[in-house]
Amino acid sequence: MTLRQECLWEYLTPQLPESPVLHGEVKVDVCVIGAGFTGLSAALHLLEAGKRVCLLEAHTAGHGGSGRNVGLVNAGMWIPPDEIEAGLGLQIGDRLNRTLGAAPSLVFSLVDRYDIDCQLRREGTLHMAHNARGQADLASRCEQWKRRGAPVELLTGAACREATGTDKIAAALLDRRAGTLNPMGYTRGLARAVKYLGGQLFEHSKVLRLERQGTNWCVVSEHGVAIAPQVVIASNAYTEGEWTELRRHFFPGYYYQVASSPLSGEAAARILPGGQGSWDTRQVLSSIRRDADGRLLLGSLGNGSRKPDWFLRAWADRIQRHYFPYLGKVDWEFTWTGCIDFTPDHLMRLYEPAPGLLAFTGYNGRGVTTGSVVGKAFADYLLSGNEEVLPMPFQPMRAVSAVGLRSSLYEAGFSLYHAGQCLRVVI
Numbered sequence: 398m399t400l401r402q403e404c405l406w407e408y409l410t411p412q413l414p415e416s417p418v419l420h421g422e423v424k425v426d427v428c429v430i431g432a433g434f435t436g437l438s439a440a441l442h443l444l445e446a447g448k449r450v451c452l453l454e455a456h457t458a459g460h461g462g463s464g465r466n467v468g469l470v471n472a473g474m475w476i477p478p479d480e481i482e483a484g485l486g487l488q489i490g491d492r493l494n495r496t497l498g499a500a501p502s503l504v505f506s507l508v509d510r511y512d513i514d515c516q517l518r519r520e521g522t523l524h525m526a527h528n529a530r531g532q533a534d535l536a537s538r539c540e541q542w543k544r545r546g547a548p549v550e551l552l553t554g555a556a557c558r559e560a561t562g563t564d565k566i567a568a569a570l571l572d573r574r575a576g577t578l579n580p581m582g583y584t585r586g587l588a589r590a591v592k593y594l595g596g597q598l599f600e601h602s603k604v605l606r607l608e609r610q611g612t613n614w615c616v617v618s619e620h621g622v623a624i625a626p627q628v629v630i631a632s633n634a635y636t637e638g639e640w641t642e643l644r645r646h647f648f649p650g651y652y653y654q655v656a657s658s659p660l661s662g663e664a665a666a667r668i669l670p671g672g673q674g675s676w677d678t679r680q681v682l683s684s685i686r687r688d689a690d691g692r693l694l695l696g697s698l699g700n701g702s703r704k705p706d707w708f709l710r711a712w713a714d715r716i717q718r719h720y721f722p723y724l725g726k727v728d729w730e731f732t733w734t735g736c737i738d739f740t741p742d743h744l745m746r747l748y749e750p751a752p753g754l755l756a757f758t759g760y761n762g763r764g765v766t767t768g769s770v771v772g773k774a775f776a777d778y779l780l781s782g783n784e785e786v787l788p789m790p791f792q793p794m795r796a797v798s799a800v801g802l803r804s805s806l807y808e809a810g811f812s813l814y815h816a817g818q819c820l821r822v823v824i
Contacts, residue, residue: 402732425448425450430631431630438770443776468686468765472572478494503773504765521573522575523669524569531677549573630643650807653700665693681815701732738759
């Protein structure tokens, strides 16, 4: 079977009715740049409050990291909650932990409110320990979240084997707050809701420059201009052009995925039978989940678009045979890659570089929930002017040093590790 260089989620999700290119001039209360999780969430919540909103998207809604996501509706951040509070201080850290800990419920409520068809499952996620050190890390995370009242449980022994479908995992942290979805389905569902509420979505309308004109911002695209007193820059890792220096405030990384053809039968049913999505504790992690048609989806850090098909197949075979050897031969059908905006400390940043201008960086691979939360928080802030509604305070814009070098070193390390996996040197 030929490995298709196509995002599975885009293949599965019906296209939206075509949105126009911005021509001429449009005047609104808020202009949002980027139609991904954050931009669409911000627009939706502003529209619910009665604001006039337009979105400018360089490609189509969900084109970037939102549509190429793994689709894990995670609670919290990569960093354990105690470390967040130690780094940011108790007050700010607690606010961030509480806000992002409740983030899946916001996603679930949006899906319910707007009847979004996105293969949503609410059975939680599984963080899987690949060795003793990983198990100790998960035990610590479990204790930290339980102290904060979260419904988490560390599964071991038979319970772990049954939940994961493999005997290669000694323990797994079950987080019942979380879930999985089709990220393109979720993104296009948000876009449909934005248009239903009267928001103007302009696609193929790449921003060329951003200018201050009195009390307004002038957002210029190739064929038109949007004028608004408030602007949200929500282009994140897919920011294009020289109109903003935002790209200097993160370093890009990549995440690729490989999806099988639909699987059925008793053997396939053993893999993640509870419907959870999962990822392991390796430094170069692997994600594992199923979709509604029974496909097995494997993913890892790195740029798959730069790797030949045989390499991706060999890697996917190695991971599958390690965890689920009873499946036998699997046909791999789709592969795709998305871009992630990393920060050195793995914490996001919120910015207000000028009055009425908001931006962010650093979701570090947790876009579904973090983007939904930040979008709503930006809307609440623009409506109220109260910084307390944000998950964390605004920060000064300080560029990340050696962006290109950091990105190259990460990619080289990921590729070397994956080569070691293919050669059965590491797993």
